[in-house]
Amino acid sequence: xxxxxxxxxxxxxxxxxxxxxxxxxxxxxxxxxxxxxxxxxxxxxxxxxxxxxxxxxxxxxxxxxxxxxxxxxxxxxxxxxxxxxxxxxxxxxxxxxxxxxxxxxxxxxxxxxxxxxxxxxxxxxxxxxxxxxxxxxxxxxxxxxxxxxxxxxxxxxxxxxxxxxxxxxxxxxxxxxxxxxxxxxxxxxxxxxxxxxxxxxxxxxxxxxxxxxxxxxxxxxxxxxxxxxxxxxxxxxxxxxxxxxxxxxxxxxxxxxxxxxxxxxxxxxxxxxxxxxxxxxxxxxxxxxxxxxxxxxxxxxxxxxxxxxxxxxxxxxxxxxxxxxxxxxxxxxxxxxxxxxx
Amino acid sequence: xxxxxxxxxxxxxxxxxxxxxxxxxxxxxxxxxxxxxxxxxxxxxxxxxxxxxxxxxxxxxxxxxxxxxxxxxxxxxxxxxxxxxxxxxxxxxxxxxxxxxxxxxxxxxxxxxxxxxxxxxxxxxxxxxxxxxxxxxxxxxxxxxxxxxxxxxxxxxxxxxxxxxxxxxxxxxxxxxxxxxxxxxxxxxxxxxxxxxxxxxxxxxxxxxxxxxxxxxxxxxxxxxxxxxxxxxxxxxxxxxxxxxxxxxxxxxxxxxxxxxxxxxxxxxxxxxxxxxxxxxxxxxxxxxxxxxxxxxxxxxxxxxxxxxxxxxxxxxxxxxxxxxxxxxxxxxxxxxxxxxx
DNA sequence: TTGTATGCGTTATCAT
DNA sequence: ATGATAACGCATACAA
Numbered sequence: 001x002x003x004x005x006x007x008x009x010x011x012x013x014x015x016x017x018x019x020x021x022x023x024x025x026x027x028x029x030x031x032x033x034x035x036x037x038x039x040x041x042x043x044x045x046x047x048x049x050x051x052x053x054x055x056x057x058x059x060x061x062x063x064x065x066x067x068x069x070x071x072x073x074x075x076x077x078x079x080x081x082x083x084x085x086x087x088x089x090x091x092x093x094x095x096x097x098x099x100x101x102x103x104x105x106x107x108x109x110x111x112x113x114x115x116x117x118x119x120x121x122x123x124x125x126x127x128x129x130x131x132x133x134x135x136x137x138x139x140x141x142x143x144x145x146x147x148x149x150x151x152x153x154x155x156x157x158x159x160x161x162x163x164x165x166x167x168x169x170x171x172x173x174x175x176x177x178x179x180x181x182x183x184x185x186x187x188x189x190x191x192x193x194x195x196x197x198x199x200x201x202x203x204x205x206x207x208x209x210x211x212x213x214x215x216x217x218x219x220x221x222x223x224x225x226x227x228x229x230x231x232x233x234x235x236x237x238x239x240x241x242x243x244x245x246x247x248x249x250x251x252x253x254x255x256x257x258x259x260x261x262x263x264x265x266x267x268x269x270x271x272x273x274x275x276x277x278x279x280x281x282x283x284x285x286x287x288x289x290x291x292x293x294x295x296x297x298x299x300x301x302x303x304x305x306x307x308x309x310x311x312x313x314x315x316x317x318x319x320x321x322x323x324x325x326x327x328x329x330x331x332x333x334x335x336x337x338x339x340x341x342x
Numbered sequence: 343x344x345x346x347x348x349x350x351x352x353x354x355x356x357x358x359x360x361x362x363x364x365x366x367x368x369x370x371x372x373x374x375x376x377x378x379x380x381x382x383x384x385x386x387x388x389x390x391x392x393x394x395x396x397x398x399x400x401x402x403x404x405x406x407x408x409x410x411x412x413x414x415x416x417x418x419x420x421x422x423x424x425x426x427x428x429x430x431x432x433x434x435x436x437x438x439x440x441x442x443x444x445x446x447x448x449x450x451x452x453x454x455x456x457x458x459x460x461x462x463x464x465x466x467x468x469x470x471x472x473x474x475x476x477x478x479x480x481x482x483x484x485x486x487x488x489x490x491x492x493x494x495x496x497x498x499x500x501x502x503x504x505x506x507x508x509x510x511x512x513x514x515x516x517x518x519x520x521x522x523x524x525x526x527x528x529x530x531x532x533x534x535x536x537x538x539x540x541x542x543x544x545x546x547x548x549x550x551x552x553x554x555x556x557x558x559x560x561x562x563x564x565x566x567x568x569x570x571x572x573x574x575x576x577x578x579x580x581x582x583x584x585x586x587x588x589x590x591x592x593x594x595x596x597x598x599x600x601x602x603x604x605x606x607x608x609x610x611x612x613x614x615x616x617x618x619x620x621x622x623x624x625x626x627x628x629x630x631x632x633x634x635x636x637x638x639x640x641x642x643x644x645x646x647x648x649x650x651x652x653x654x655x656x657x658x659x660x661x662x663x664x665x666x667x668x669x670x671x672x673x674x675x676x677x678x679x680x681x682x683x684x
Numbered sequence: 685t686t687g688t689a690t691g692c693g694t695t696a697t698c699a700t
Numbered sequence: 701a702t703g704a705t706a707a708c709g710c711a712t713a714c715a716a
Binding site: 041042043044045046048049054056064065067070071073074077078086087088089090091093104105108109110258261262265283284285287288289 | 428625
Binding site: 343351352354355356358359384385387388389390391392393 | 708709710711712
């Protein structure tokens with residue numbers, strides 16, 4: 001290109017990067033016009049090859065189907081774009097063993113850093129130095145043996161909020177329904193936090209944990225029935241009016257919420273009236289189920305933005321100890337967790 | 343690297359690309375072991391720079407928040423990965439004017455082709471040759487002046503199915519609720535298809551179209567009330583029992599479905615009993631609203647896969663006239679569209 | 685069959 | 701202040 005402007009390509013490069021500093025105004029404008037005439041723009045790939053960095057950020061997500069992940073992705077991608085970075089997406093499709101492969105593929109394209117929204121388990125477990133020396137930030141799940149920046153919902157505080165809200169509402173039998181923790185840190189943290197809350201409310205409140213798996217809808221049904229039976233003092237459901245009672249479910253995420261809602265429909269039970277409910281995550285359909293589902297809304301967009309921001313700070317040379325950014329959730333009260341009547 | 347293996351780098355390159363064909367077995371294994379020892383893998387960027395193609399596919403999506411887009415993206419990304427391509431994602435965040443910018447950014451990284459899931463309107467309207475001569479495939483929305491491969495739901499057939507189903511169920515007053523078409527081809531197609539269906543069922547069935555916008559919930563409420571009023575013969579709603587009647591709504595997509603469901607809740611009307619319903623798109627919460635929402639389920643995954651497949655065929659040199667792949671939707675019958683009693 | 689040289693589009697280190 | 705020139709990591713045309 002440059003030759004067509006009457007200068008050397010080194011000069012063009014200088015114009016692009018150093019502009020005013022070391023270029024005579026006369027020749028600067030000459031390049032400028034030529035650059036406009038040719039509609040020229042530099043090749044990021046060649047720049048990357050030469051510089052060693054690419055202005056590319058690798059984003060690995062465990063499951064693009066998960067709306068939570070997408071919400072985070074959205075925030076992160078926007079922040080990256082605003083900072084002049086482009087996002088390369090790699091979706092694991094829940095095949096956790098491909099995490100290593102994903103990192104290598106992305107690293108091949110010289111991404112400057114990683115945002116990892118993965119579960120942190122599986123065969124290809126990624127340790128710190130699998131990252132080819134590039135900085136990374138973990139979202140939502142901590143990885144064993146990889147101490148980098150970490151951004152997530154403040155699970156403990158969120159769980160405390162949910163429990164407190166239900167206890168305040170008069171609920172005395174609580175069931176925490178979660179996917180099996182299987183080494184996923186966020187699930188483990190929420191479950192532990194639930195335990196802590198329950199002992200804190202001893203002996204007024206009783207809490208149980210139920211691990212729900214897709215295939216076993218019946219088991220969930222039974223758990224809900226048992227919960228309700230306990231709450232209404234051992235009487236059979238058929239014998240009880242629609243009297244207020246103190247049974248409530250906390251769902252560990254939106255997937256679980258969906259399962260619980262399906263179970264409730266199967267059992268012909270109603271949220272709020274028969275069983276109280278608060279769920280983690282606040283999908284847009286939450287207000288449409290029964291009397292509306294109360295939720296803990298995650299600041300997904302901010303989580304994504306924060307993750308991107310952290311990473312970009314590192315890319316700009318920031319060198320401090322790994323940070324933990326725990327963002328607060330927000331309780332959204334709807335009909336499913338109204339105070340227990342009398 | 344190669345030097346450490348005792349050969350020239352040209353030989354290494356040959357090993358990578360031509361392998362058996364033009365390499366002595368003796369030196370082939372020598373390279374092979376060295377390649378394993380060093381844990382070496384070629385740099386895709388350098389390859390791209392040299393070859394002119396990158397094994398990268400640019401995927402531009404109008405709004406990553408849209409679950410439909412994500413579902414398609416998922417299918418496409420998987421197909422790309424399986425074919426050895428990596429996806430670079432660019433999210434417009436509903437800022438349609440950035441489409442041109444997105445294409446240029448992606449082209450800068452030498453993507454071999456584009457998958458465009460955008461609305462095909464806005465200032466930066468992209469014509470065929472904005473693509474830097476690279477092939478593209480359009481998903482869901484046709485772009486004016488860009489005739490490339492096109493993959494989408496068969497909107498006409500899907501609408502026919504929905505209408506036929508409702509008419510068969512005894513519904514006589516149909517209201518099609520859609521977002522304003524604003525030059526989006528899929529919306530326009532569905533609306534026209536609705537019109538065609540209605541004239542086909544003349545005079546037995548009456549159809550109306552309502553364009554819904556977020557801000558005007560009240561207008562939607564009124565439209566639903568009017569619909570119901572017409573269906574029950576002009577009598578005021580308060581005077582009518584829960585008798586079966588022939589009013590039904592068709593929602594143009596999941597967003598509209600959400601709005602309609604909210605309106606129904608506001609009006610204290612029930613799907614199936616008061617107003618029949620079929621909606622385009624089949625979100626996972628459809629079965630949980632009221633008696634379950636009947637839907638037209640799109641083969642999103644297959645749409646994505648097909649789009650990727652089309653593009654990759656082009657990349658392999660296929661040169662035929664632009665193709666139109668219209669994939670069939672599937673009617674999922676739930677409680678919201680049961681036959682009208684009496 | 686293999687090595688050498690050149691080019692891909694930049695940046696950076698020299699000279700000038 | 702600007703122009704050659706080498707390097708970035710690979711592919712390829714050509715020479716051996």
